[in-house]
Amino acid sequence: MLKFFIVDVFAERKYSGNQLAVIINAGKLPDRDMQSIAREMHFSETTFVTSNKIRNRGYDVRIFTPAMEVPFAGHPTLGTAYVIHKKVAKSKDLMITLNLKVGQIPVTFSRLNNDEVLWMKQISPTFGTILDKETMAKVLNLNVEDIDGRFPIEEVSTGLPAIITPLKNLKAVKRAKIEEGRYLELIKVLDSKAILVFNPETYNSQNDLNVRFFADYYGVREDPATGSANGCLAAYLVKNKYFKKNKIDIRVEQGYEIDRPSLLYLKSESHGGKIDVNVGGKAIIVAEGKLV
Numbered sequence: 260m261l262k263f264f265i266v267d268v269f270a271e272r273k274y275s276g277n278q279l280a281v282i283i284n285a286g287k288l289p290d291r292d293m294q295s296i297a298r299e300m301h302f303s304e305t306t307f308v309t310s311n312k313i314r315n316r317g318y319d320v321r322i323f324t325p326a327m328e329v330p331f332a333g334h335p336t337l338g339t340a341y342v343i344h345k346k347v348a349k350s351k352d353l354m355i356t357l358n359l360k361v362g363q364i365p366v367t368f369s370r371l372n373n374d375e376v377l378w379m380k381q382i383s384p385t386f387g388t389i390l391d392k393e394t395m396a397k398v399l400n401l402n403v404e405d406i407d408g409r410f411p412i413e414e415v416s417t418g419l420p421a422i423i424t425p426l427k428n429l430k431a432v433k434r435a436k437i438e439e440g441r442y443l444e445l446i447k448v449l450d451s452k453a454i455l456v457f458n459p460e461t462y463n464s465q466n467d468l469n470v471r472f473f474a475d476y477y478g479v480r481e482d483p484a485t486g487s488a489n490g491c492l493a494a495y496l497v498k499n500k501y502f503k504k505n506k507i508d509i510r511v512e513q514g515y516e517i518d519r520p521s522l523l524y525l526k527s528e529s530h531g532g533k534i535d536v537n538v539g540g541k542a543i544i545v546a547e548g549k550l551v
Contacts, residue, residue: 260549261285264342268334269484269513269521269540276521276540277484277514279338280305282550283347286319290328296550297323303479304335311347317356317363318343326478330360331418333486333538337377340366341542361418369539376524378539379486384494387414388449395424398441399456405431407458410499415491417536420451421472423488423495429460429469433516437473437480452476455488457511462520467509468492471516483514484521490536493527497534505529 263282270276280300285293285307297305302325309319321328322335340355348355353368366379390412396403406412407425415423426432435456446452453474461469470492472485482488489511496507506528514521524539 260551262549263547264346264544265546266338266342267543267545268338269486269523270543271522271541273543273545275519277334277482277519278302279335281308281339281342282306283308283342284311286310293321293323294328298325301325303482304332306335306339308339308343308347315358317358319358322359324477324479329419329477331487333379333490334484336364336379337366337486337540338542341377342544344368345544374541376539376541378537381417381490381536381538384415384417384491384534384536386498387416387420387451389413390422394445398438398445398454399424400436400438401431401434410501413495414449414451415495416450417487417490417494419487421453421455421488421491422449422451423492424454424456426456426458428458432456432458432469432471435471437475439475442475446476453488455485455492457492461512462515463512465510466512466522468511470511470513472513481517483517483519484523484540485513486523486538486540489523489525490538493525493536493538494534497527497529
């Protein structure tokens with residue numbers, strides 16, 4: 260029997276944020292069983308800690324959506340590091356490193372207003388195709404006028420690529436809805452299979468941006484909190500000087516439209532031709548049990 264934990268990540272309270280199942284000591288599981296368990300859990304992602312011991316200064320972890328294995332994802336990285344820290348390593352160290360398909364990702368633990376916040380440093384961003392407003396408006400079932408033409412619609416990757424799409428207001432974000440046929444045609448010719456839309460109007464006045472994320476290709480119609488894509492967003496905001504500066508330290512809300520309100524902290528800075536990306540948030544273990 261394998262032990263598992265269910266974690267709410269990027270959550271300010273239980274039963275919010277993005278759900279994650281973490282299976283520990285899962286090294287003997289065949290790939291097909293990992294995929295079947297991820298499909299059974301049916302969260303955006305399920306992770307498998309394949310050894311409860313450190314290897315090459317980190318813990319080996321694999322990430323599966325209900326449809327496939329992925330090399331990197333944000334909330335699974337934070338949530339898995341949290342479980343390892345609290346339930347596996349039981350260490351007071353303030354950093355846990357995960358060995359993922361994309362490479363080693365360090366997660367650090369800090370305090371913010373007496374709350375524990377986890378931070379992951381993502382790999383250096385890469386930038387891809389610039390898309391036109393007309394195409395993206397059709398994919399999102401929006402009007403061209405809903406898209407903020409001051410900034411590009413751009414592919415960005417910090418391990419898992421996403422199409423970053425700036426919208427003008429919250430009304431446009433709320434109306435966004437994937438048109439499946441046009442979406443499938445679009446992703447045939449792009450590395451990115453997911454779309455992040457954002458705007459500067461928010462439900463909570465303390466937050467800086469509102470975000471939605473769509474990833475049907477990965478078996479995730481809409482994600483309540485997406486650490487990887489928000490890392491892409493952080494790099495995009497700095498590269499395109501969305502806030503008129505080359506450094507950001509902001510709060511991003513996501514998941515309100517699907518009743519899973521989430522909060523992500525984004526820090527990013529451009530210097531020496533490089534962009535550093537850090538994404539933070541809180542994690543809460545809400546359940547644990549055994550697979551039988």
